[in-house]
Amino acid sequence: MASHPAPPGPEPSGLPKYLEITAALRQELRHAPDGSRLPPERDLAERFGVSRMTLRQALDELEQQGRLERIRGSGTFVRRPTVTMGPFLTSFTEDMRARGLQPSARVLGFTRTAASAEAAEALALPEGSAVVWMERLRMADGEPMCVEVAQFPARFQRLLEEGDPEQSVHDLLRRGGVVPSSLRRRVRAVAAVQREALLLDLPDGAPVLEVLDVFADPNGRPIQYARSRYRPDRYEVWTSIQSPPTPHPDDRPRKSSDPRRSP
Numbered sequence: 340m341a342s343h344p345a346p347p348g349p350e351p352s353g354l355p356k357y358l359e360i361t362a363a364l365r366q367e368l369r370h371a372p373d374g375s376r377l378p379p380e381r382d383l384a385e386r387f388g389v390s391r392m393t394l395r396q397a398l399d400e401l402e403q404q405g406r407l408e409r410i411r412g413s414g415t416f417v418r419r420p421t422v423t424m425g426p427f428l429t430s431f432t433e434d435m436r437a438r439g440l441q442p443s444a445r446v447l448g449f450t451r452t453a454a455s456a457e458a459a460e461a462l463a464l465p466e467g468s469a470v471v472w473m474e475r476l477r478m479a480d481g482e483p484m485c486v487e488v489a490q491f492p493a494r495f496q497r498l499l500e501e502g503d504p505e506q507s508v509h510d511l512l513r514r515g516g517v518v519p520s521s522l523r524r525r526v527r528a529v530a531a532v533q534r535e536a537l538l539l540d541l542p543d544g545a546p547v548l549e550v551l552d553v554f555a556d557p558n559g560r561p562i563q564y565a566r567s568r569y570r571p572d573r574y575e576v577w578t579s580i581q582s583p584p585t586p587h588p589d590d591r592p593r594k595s596s597d598p599r600r601s602p
Contacts, residue, residue: 356387356389356393357389357393357394357396357397357400358397358400360387360389360393360394360397361397361400361401363387364397364398364401365401365404365406365439368401368406368407368417369480369481371417372417373417373418373419374416374417374418375416375417376414376415376416376417377407377414377415377416377417379414380394380395380398380415398415404420404438404439405418405419405420405421405438406418406419406420419482419572419573420438420439420440420573421572421573421574421575422434422435422438422440422479422484422573422574422575423574423575423576423577424524424550424574424575424576424577425524425576425577425578426577426578426579428519428520428521428522428554430507430508430509430510430519431477431484431485431487431507431567432506432507432509432510433507433509435479435484440479440480441479441480441481442477442478442479442507443477443478443479443481443505444475444476444477444478444504444505444506445475445476445478445505446473446474446475446504446505447474447475447476447486447538448472448473448474449471449472449473449474449499449504450471450472451469451470451471451472451493451496452469452470452472453467453468453469453470454466454467454468454469454470454490458470458490458564461553461561461564462490462491462492462553462561462564463560463561464492468492468493469493470490470491470492470493471490471491471492471493471495471496471499472488472489472490473488473489473490473491473499473504473508474486474487474488474489475487475489475504475505476538477567479573482540483538483539483540483570484539484569484570484573484574485539485567485568485569485570485574486535486538486539486567486568487565487566487567487568488565488566488567489508489563489564489565489566490563490564490565491562491563491564492561492562495512495515495517495562498511498512498515498517499511502514508563509554512562512563517556517562518556518557519554519555519556519562519563520555520556520557521554521555521557521559522552522553522554522555523552523553523555524550524551524552524553525550525551526548526549526550526551526576527549528546528547528548528549528571529546529547529549529568530544530545530546530547531543531544531545531546531547531568535547535568539568539570541570545571546571547568547569547570547571548568548569548570548571548574548576549566549567549568549569550565550566550567550568550569550576551564551565551566552564552565552566552567
């Protein structure tokens with residue numbers, strides 16, 4: 340039987356082979372159920388036409404990214420990467436992209452309304468002042484991550500309306516000359532109400548991580564108050580804590596040597 344030339348392969352990417360495999364598997368893992376098991380290493384190595392050592396380099400990369408878990412004697416399993424908040428000021432979009440995830444959002448509500456007492460205090464506005472209220476479902480690789488309700492001073496209404504609220508709001512603010520520069524944050528565990536559980540694909544009443552954020556510009560003027568409720572299996576909060584400074588011996592109060600003060 341006459342032989343036929345092999346079809347041309349893809350153009351070389353210039354990346355090491357294990358990184359090409361990492362990128363290919365990462366795309367596939369986005370559509371794989373959490374906890375599903377990967378084929379044996381020898382099968383994957385044969386599929387990609389590489390040695391098992393090269394394949395293991397790719398699996399190591401994916402494990403470090405939190406996308407795989409290898410259990411000795413059981414196999415390699417798909418895991419969803421956990422997103423860590425802190426210790427620096429970053430947006431949802433920046434957090435997702437830093438982990439190789441594709442951020443997106445679906446706007447659930449957008450209106451101008453009167454600020455609640457809590458929002459007015461956070462934004463340093465008189466109670467009842469006008470604010471722009473926006474609710475979004477934030478997603479990564481198409482999977483729900485959090486339900487976010489954000490409120491902005493009314494002076495940002497035109498900027499927000501002319502932009503795309505399904506993209507990064509912080510990028511939109513920066514393009515308008517407003518730079519989020521500082522943040523006050525409070526974190527607590529609460530039970531998801533029925534609507535939030537439905538949006539986040541969680542059971543009714545499941546625990547969620549509630550994060551209350553107040554963003555400010557370089558002058559310390561509040562620009563956004565946000566309440567976000569995150570899936571607890573995809574988020575964690577990281578912070579750096581130090582013990583208070585120990586007083587120098589010369590700074591400690593000295594006992595009086597006056598005998599008249601002795602008991």
